[in-house]
Amino acid sequence: MSLLTEVRASLFEVIDPELGVNIMDLGLIYAIELDDNDNVKITMTLTTPGCPMHDSIANGVKYRVGQIEGVAEIDVNLVWEPAWSPDKMSDRAKEMLGFA
């Protein structure tokens, strides 16, 4: 499994504690970049600006990715543009929230 795939898979284990759904299925991860030195840059958002879980979720991403062997530095870049919208969710997330 490539490092990038491993990072992507690990983020399915980071759960939004308010919604009980992982951040990948919620569509909060916009981009995962890996450079030649195995530094990871994750661009992500939250469902709403001013979300009280801001620090916790961003740190959770750092901790989880940090556990993967071979990953060097981790940079979590939290952005508000483009804003998150429900169509970014996977069908599974929609189903879990009763939206499907």
Next chain:
Amino acid sequence: MMPGTSMKSDTNIKLPLAFILYALIALVAAQIILFVNNDLLAAGNFRIPDIWMGAHFLLLGYAVMIAMGAMYQLVPVAFLTPIWNQTFGFIQFLVTAIGITVFALLLGLKPDQAIYGGIMAIIGIIMFVIQMAKTILRQQKRNSMTLFVLGAITCFFLTIVAGFLLAWNFAFGGVGNHNTILHTHIVLGVAGWFTLLIFGFSYKLVPMFSLSHGYSMKWAKTAFFTYIAGLLGLIGSFWTGSALLSGIGWILLLAGFSFFFFDIREILAKRIKKKLDRPFSFSLLAIHIGLGVHIIAVGLYLFQVSNQLIWSWLIFLYVMGWIIFSILGYLYKIVPFLWWTYKYSERIGKEKVPTLKDMVNEKVAVILLVLFIISVAGLMLSGLLQLSIFLLIFQALLALTSLLYTISIIRVLLV
């Protein structure tokens, strides 16, 4: 992509928790005091020292302290600005908690000396107003919520000024228009401070807890200014004795509340989370009760009902059904969040951590919230019909439910 704004919400959890724990104790104390004095309630005697003591433990000790604790937690995350001075916050907690306790006790035991506790409570409240003003005014991008919260804080400040004049009169006399000041104090405190604050935070919390998107909040400013105009009209009627102004005031308050209601309805219609958490639904029920109280008040005005008993119980419903119910519901969201942040935020991603919902026993919460509805409805009916024995039973139920509710919130801290 636009880089994320820094909005670290590093409020020391002990600060909001101190307020919330004090408040829960005050809630139980208030209900026990009101239970012991249920005979006065049955007779419709609300303006008696013992009832003042219970009412101030409920409104100052419980509702105000919860509001303060919640603001210490929510303002930094909602306004994207850190608390101005947290050490000042802890001192403010001590001063306010001691002040409110002494003030409420003296109101019941030695009303002529209540001024001394009152002064300390006022100092604490002014410290809070300074803290929040300093914090909110640093916000870079103002929004409708800023308007509501600043409006609420202004009303709060005016409430305590009016309250101070009342306490001064008990101690030394000399201030005229005692009843007019009392009515102004009640309207500014209950309708101004609490309602504007709940409006403001609901605009943030309702979309957040229902995961709503694409809503407009188009009525927010209209709701704010109409409600403020209603408050001014109603208070103006106390000072001028104008029945017309009173009617205009009530109608504007209803209009303001309705505009807020329209926005909330739209937010909920556009929600993604279809199955809402039960305690949050309870806070939404409180909005309906609040709207209902405003409709009834306009109805009473139009039909020229001036029966003091009916108006007193309507104010009771406003306080319990709208303000207290809102807080009871939101607390099941706020306390787990606080505790989760404290205990699990460093563990997310490292190990399996509970969700916020796992921290609350929702079945127990639903039972308790239903008991609150039954006891408040029962109290209202037995109060209006002056059925002493039922009043005693429902006040006992309310006191017991408050105690069990407090235990259920404290249990969250044991997860």
